[in-house]
Amino acid sequence: MTQDTTQTKARLLAAAKKEFAAHGIAGARVDRIAELAGVNKERIYGYFGNKQKLFDLVVAGALDELAEAVPLEPGDDPAEYVGRVYDFHSAHPELVRLFLWEGLHYRDDVLPNEARRAGHYERKVQALAATFGTDDAPKVAACLLSLIGLAAWPNAVPQMTRLILGETAAQADLRTQVVEFARQAVAGSFPSTVGV
Numbered sequence: 001m002t003q004d005t006t007q008t009k010a011r012l013l014a015a016a017k018k019e020f021a022a023h024g025i026a027g028a029r030v031d032r033i034a035e036l037a038g039v040n041k042e043r044i045y046g047y048f049g050n051k052q053k054l055f056d057l058v059v060a061g062a063l064d065e066l067a068e069a070v071p072l073e074p075g076d077d078p079a080e081y082v083g084r085v086y087d088f089h090s091a092h093p094e095l096v097r098l099f100l101w102e103g104l105h106y107r108d109d110v111l112p113n114e115a116r117r118a119g120h121y122e123r124k125v126q127a128l129a130a131t132f133g134t135d136d137a138p139k140v141a142a143c144l145l146s147l148i149g150l151a152a153w154p155n156a157v158p159q160m161t162r163l164i165l166g167e168t169a170a171q172a173d174l175r176t177q178v179v180e181f182a183r184q185a186v187a188g189s190f191p192s193t194v195g196v
Contacts, residue, residue, distance in 0.1 A: 009047055015034075024105065025101060026105070060117075079183035085152065125140050125144055128143060150182055
């Protein structure tokens with residue numbers, strides 16, 4: 001692959017990420033992606049096959065970006081992990097939108113690379129289980145889902161956040177409140193983690 005091809009693909013992926021985050025797969029337009037990337041739309045089909053495959057690749061890349069930016073290792077403070085996820089979603093709100101669009105598109109259907117993605121979360125469950133000192137995987141998995149939801153929800157529904165909290169002054173303390181709420185919830189569910 002030439003450097004020009006690599007750069008063109010990168011521009012197309014960046015443009016597609018913006019387009020899919022804004023409009024979802026059904027509302028996204030290949031013409032707009034190509035225009036934003038400064039590329040002929042035929043390159044999209046040549047490089048990625050079709051809009052569906054491009055969408056799937058963009059979502060997979062966003063998940064990889066999140067996993068790299070916000071790892072979870074055994075012994076990490078779960079509440080601080082929530083804060084890091086909250087910060088990431090605040091800085092990259094398009095990721096939450098991509099996941100929401102993916103959920104609307106696929107609903108209960110099997111996701112592309114589902115096994116790989118499930119493995120990603122299984123590793124996080126294992127890290128939390130080690131932190132909690134338990135082998136109760138279902139309970140830890142439910143905890144992880146709740147922690148991620150707590151961190152992501154304010155950016156998933158910014159209108160609700162604004163309606164409930166008001167303008168930015170009230171939202172300024174939200175991260176602190178989310179982290180503290182996570183700390184209390186984890187301590188209530190897994191008492192051995194107090195002081196982690």
